[in-house]
């Protein structure tokens with residue numbers, strides 16, 4: 234379920250616009266799906282293949298965060314300031330791309346769209362506790378994922394007012410960054426990439442209506458349309 238949130242309206246509007254404009258180049262850079270296992274594929278022109286978009290990457294990263302909480306329910310957020318990166322020359326697949334301002338905002342917007350039930354612009358303890366991630370953002374319907382972060386983790390992230398505001402949610406994700414990186418570094422980069430591409434290929438497969446193994450321009454158009462709609466519904470615009 235997606236909510237419009239009047240308190241984050243202006244920033245999500247910016248998001249929606251960026252999302253509509255930005256992805257093409259990244260998509261083109263992002264992938265030749267058939268070359269998934271090859272690191273050299275990075276940067277290759279993808280002949281008409283629609284690559285994973287920013288919403289997909291953001292949701293994928295959130296999935297890792299939610300899974301991580303099941304082994305680390307109360308991680309420290311000491312490193313909260315280290316992981317902000319500006320627009321740079323790295324690929325959308327690079328780990329640090331998860332900490333671009335755009336992707337952080339997208340993650341936060343999706344968490345608030347799901348979790349801020351009273352739409353007051355902050356997550357209360359019960360809202361945080363019951364917060365779930367909707368895999369629809371990945372492009373695949375499925376069961377919503379819950380996390381297992383505990384109350385003291387929430388209190389560290391939310392501060393004295395015991396409400397997690399949007400900027401605090403961004404800081405929380407930044408603070409988790411180094412811990413998540415350590416966790417993800419256990420999976421070889423190529424495997425991470427392969428898993429991510431396989432997940433995106435499932436999305437592509439849903440649009441291959443004639444099942445011929447590739448997406449026609451019409452099928453790609455439907456995919457792009459749905460993704461744009463998804464992001465605009467998510468961001469409430």
Ligand SMILES: [Ca+2]
Nearest residue numbers: 349353355356
């Ligand atoms: Ca709230």
Ligand SMILES: [Ca+2]
Nearest residue numbers: 391392396398
């Ligand atoms: Ca707070």
